[in-house]
Amino acid sequence: MSTTIPLGPVLDTTVAPGAGARVVEPQLPRLLFTNTHHLCPGCGEPLAIRALAEALEDLDLVDTAICSLGIGCYTSFSGTVDVELVQALHGRAPSLATGIKRMQPGATVFTLQGDGDMVNEGLQEVLHTAARGESVTCVLLNNGVFGETGGHMTATSVIGQRTKNTIDGRDAAYHGYPILIGDLIARLEGSAYVARGSVHNAGSVARTKKMLKRAFETQRRREGFSFVEVLTMCPTGWFIPTSEGPEYLSSTLGEVHIMGELKADGVIRTTEELHAENVRKAAELDAQLARGGLED
């Protein structure tokens, strides 16, 4: 049995609204001091940090939270997020988080790092922290580029991606291949929850927040190391118009670093498997649309 879902009603934007827009509920998460930030227009990191703040609040973990913060654009949030913070050197946040957690076992300890910080400079830190099964959560904001230095290749830049030091696009023969960090971590016995989210549209933000909550729950239950990668837009570092950020993320980074849960409830699913599943789902969707409608 199948039914056709009508497209509409759609908000009419050709005429002025009858009343002004109004805030229907508080928009500022408890852990944010302000709605403003210092980053570029179109940056995805503020969305990810907001999701993180909301996840801690939803789980009632606010008064246990300690962040070990890496060095990158997101470091500018250190003054605007109401979470206890220990500033780490570039790449070193997981070892600091380890020391913090071992001395404060009741705290919810997480790192916030970029792809340059975690996957370039500090790769062995995050891998060993995962292998030890350290009861911390590492959060990776992955935009495939060194945003703060002005758009240079990182270990997660995808093949063909143009950066300031891969002017003609990342060439595998010359620059090597991107690292799928989530897959490496998922294979380690010490990791309990590994997921890759994104913030390029509202649905993915909501899904990412769920992943962050699952990661913090994993930590709370002391099941092992938890990891959430969040793909974020960096139109400045990608050298594209601000408005094209979400689409660029979806069509380039998002085609390689596939969104989904890589390890949950003891089941490992590789990025390749997630990709195959997406291809299968898309084919099904196409077939349904070709038949004239979406099934229930």
Place this chain on the structure above:
Amino acid sequence: MTVATTDRTLMEGSEALVRAAILADCKFFAGYPMTPFTEVLEHFAELLPAVDGVCINAESELEAVGMAWGAVSAGARAATGSTGQGLALMQESFSEATLAEMPIVIFNMSRSQGDYFQATRGGGHGDYRHIVLAPQDVREGVEIVQLAFHLADKWRNPVMIYGDYLLAHTQESVSVEKVDFPPLPPKDWAVDGSTSGTGHSRTVTSLGVAKPGEREFGQEGKAQYIATKMAFLEREVRSESGHCDDAETVIVTFGSAAKFVKYAVAQLRDEGLKVGYVRPITLWPFPMDAVHDAAVGARVVGSFEISSGQMVDDVRIAVAGAAPVEYIGGVSSDHSGFGLGRLLDVDEIRERIRALHEGRPQPVVPGYEEFSYEPLPHQLEGTP
């Protein structure tokens, strides 16, 4: 700072140092094995769990210092350590942790005294100093380890204990007893999660950034704040002097070598030679006044150190022209490269001091005659 010796036990140096750290309430240690530091890590691994502490065998020295940084930021007394090469890897963290005011204690069991510059100048970025304490033996090391934890917390600054193969590996008859220090204020800056979401969450940072209501330094302001703090750390200078009142020849020496120098000086005094010594206990701050005071009235000042001549720079600064300063040490090691070698011998040292006292050239370091560098002709062209 003296300890009453009641029960003395024959104990390896590294074990005694670790037991002293635990008496000082050290609850966390992270390190990476490396001779001659390894046994410090071994004893922490064995002894910390019994006091609800944690010892982690880190994946490298980079992470070892990071873990210690995290542990002290959470309010615990914590330490890391290594030998010269491993400490070289930690330098970025040492300097940044100083900016973040992290009271990390560092066990440096060096392979010689040639890491004096590394310990007192460091290889990290920016303006920073660490108090560096150099015990002469295991007995003094027991007190100095506890002093290191006290000074680190007192000043919120990393403190290094500069030991060596001899200190770490010698069995001495020691009594490991608690040393009492004046009380310190509570660590209300440390993180435990409890202030998150209160509007006054704590920040432990080197960057000078701040949350609303916190003191904001800015990066330059933080650097200036730390630079001006270093002048106060200089008040922690410590040294020991002997026979300097009428000394014609003054020897400056530190660490394990000092114990041998002191013995040689006593022998020379018995012979009637007017020689004395100054032993910096803090390598930084260097005891400038003690060395200068000893040099005034002396005929010559010698720096005995097992290196190619590093501390001699500080001795020259301290003496400030009051007397000629000569380097009378040498590079010396055992075959492993880990020890202090043939120069650590009272007879050798005594004859070097005697040669200095009598204005004769220094003897060649025994065993290394064939390794003296011989320049090629083109290398000497254009040089005086």
